Amino acid sequence: MKKVIFSASLILLAHTNANACADHDADYDYFNLFTQSIIKDKNYLPFLLTMSNGFHDHEHYDIRNDSIEDWQKYFGKTLSYADTQLLVEKMSMDELNAFKKGGSENSVLKKLGSYNKFHEGIDYLIEAKYLEPFMSIKYVESPNAWYQTPAEGSKDVTQLDYDETIAALTSLYHAARNPEIKLRYGYQLVRFNHYTQNFESAKDAFREFVQPLKLRTAPYYMALDQLAGAQRKVNMKEEANWNFFQVFMNSKSRKESAFTSMKWTDSASFKHLLEKAENPAEKNMAYFLLGYDDFNNPIPMMEKMYDIDPTSEILKVLAARSINELERRYLPGYFIGDDNDVASNSSDKSSENDNEVATGEISFWQKIKNFFSGLFRSNKSETPKKETSLSDKELLNNPHRIPFYTKDVKNSQEDFLNNLDKVTFKISEKSSDEFWKITQAYLAFLKSDYKKSSEILNNVKTSNPEYITEITRMKMLNDIVSQPRIDAEYENYLMTNYSALIKDMTANNDTPDYYGSQDNSTKRFIRDILANRYFIQGEKGKSYLMSNTLSALQYNPDLELVKSVEAFYNKSDKTVLEKELIAKNIDDVGNVDAFFNLIYGDYEMRQTNFEKAKEFYAKAKNFSGIPRFDYSYTEGEPMQTARRSYGNSYDGFSHISSLIFGHNVWESFNSEESQSMKAENFEGFPFIKNEMNKLQLAEAVIQLQKVGAGKNVAASQANQLIGNLMYNTSIMGYYREVFVMDVDNQMGPKFHFYDQEKPNFQYYYKDFNWHSYVENNNLDLAINFYQKALDKSQDDEQKARILFQMASAEQGKFYLYAEKQTLKIDYDDPKYEEKQDAFAKKLNNAQNEKFRTHMANLAKNYGNTQTSKSLQEGCSYYDYFLKTH
Incomplete structure (x- = not known):
């Protein structure tokens, strides 16, 4: 049993860099509000858009194997699909032989009745099950192979006697009377020759045993697939592409492999395909494949497909893929831009060689990606108003209202959203499928034309359950995103009309994780919308708690935000939604009032407002420790979570050493304080205790400040001690964690010199704890006290020590x-x-x-x-x- 214990701070650090990890999944970076899989022909689900796999993740969809369905027909529909699949793919050869001899008790075989009724099919399955373990090409390891070699004892096709196998299959082919069974033996002959690398014989076998039967059932396309593979090996590229294309068109379960096998090396390959296409369906499919290739613009191909057949099901695949591409650009999992993360401070930065670098020609899809990157970047001068008295019109037109759409397009040809809208409108006029109406409504939603989107949806009449689900969700989204102001009245409306959604959003598994885990569900999108609306309405506390827990304030204890969160916490007339959806994120921080007051006290200490700090610390005496959690994992058991116990260690309020007034002997944050720090040799300040809490610390500093107002030696010493305190709790000091809501002085993000810009949240506070920041520059304040000490000192040794401390602060x-x-x-x-x-x-x-x-x-x-x-x-x-x- 392997047991692992790790802290929440480590999880935060790992998650902050999650996008750089190899297991990053791009399919969870956006809100997937349009369900691609509502296309009716589920055989094309693999070809919906995905960035994570070769094909769309469709394992949970029921894409049936057409070969199994053909077997169902052969057995006269006496078996279900599942029973047939078990018989063909799972049942042992011994079980079938027992059935042949009349001795099987297998429940599936009993449904068939007697062996004699289906003896040709049973005999074929016995032969096929005998051959199957050998049906792989012999593995020949490359000298530079990095992949795993086959297991010892594994079989391949060379272990069968070629002449005997060909003779046996040929004899069985001729003996069979049922054309479907004959066809399956023909498939085995083509495959066996292909795998034994007798490619010309494979072509001959197809011509001799498969073609004459003139059947176009599943085994035919299985054989055609093998023929195409053999043709590829003898450099018959165009013929192979055409045959793989036929398999792609006509086989349900072999579309992925056939598509992968097709080789499109240049435009001539597609031209040949189009020239060979004999009917509109083949031409339509050829244009689909051209549109499917992601280096092409699918809209012209959709136009051509529209001209051939506006009711084509595969048109929906390209439309669904295109919408999903738009969603990835337009509905990111969290809205950020180049200027959103951190407040711009360009005046403090020097740069050279700022000239633009000339770039080469870029692809259409790259232009689309670049264009939609601009959709969620706003002018830096456009900052949201802080007033809560904005009019409905101002709220609706706020440039930071998400989701938002910009019409600043230099070249209309690049406006993919509008072009897609036009072609879907044309198709909807010719096709009776309500999919196109739903698509139009969704594109209107992306354009923020919620009225038009709702009007389209209200006119859709359908009994398709998937369509109904999509329409219902889109109506709800239109309702919520078009609301100018989220006030108490509308919160009550949401609780009444969308109670199921709110209930789902308040489930425990939807509470924001410590390290910001997100998924791309509709309820997460609604959370973002509400958080954004509260943000631009000036209700920062509510906006914050929509996406974060109270305890996360420790990572970025912004004073204005903390006050807003506290105001919401103290609100006596909370609505039901506020209680059920927002207030539940006020998590375990111990005494909540003490938590807030500690943040305020720390802020005042950093500003050297010691009297104010004392007042807040007096209200924080019940503080139970900075809320950190330790996670314990035992293999095979659920994760165990426990709030950290600090014991006699510093917990954010108590157990502060008097060495905080000392100076460092050497700069080592990892060493014990007794090794890194040394006390000043002043004995005239008995109110400095060996160990203090923050209230006692503030009281001691106030006493020092009073002494420091004098003009004697004690005044110089008192100011030096205060200077030491401010330096030691600055970004340079050994006790730098004390006034910044941290638990130790290790190199966390609050102590980075290179990341000292305050996060500029423009839309909401989602993933708040990804931005760990606190205003941590006590250096000038420390120098001010040192200067007072220096001015009042009469001792050169003390002056030398003071000047070195001032020099250290200056170095910081x-x-x-x-x-x-x-x-x-x-x-x-x-x-x-x-x-x-x-x-x-x-x-x-x-x-x-x-x-x-x-x-x-x-x-x-x-x-x-x-x-x-x-x-x-x-x-x-x-x-x-x-x-x-």
């Missing part, structure tokens, strides 16, 4: 500055090294001019102190500075 400021500077340069730039060197020089000059002032002061004026000498021995950075300046 440089790291933050440097990460915002960028150099855009191509590797093939002939001046690559020259520009790299110039950029490095620019940063070095900036560091010397702006970020080493206190280091220079220390070296110049206090270089002879014992503190300076000790620092030179223990700090390579300071030693390097002294040697180079």
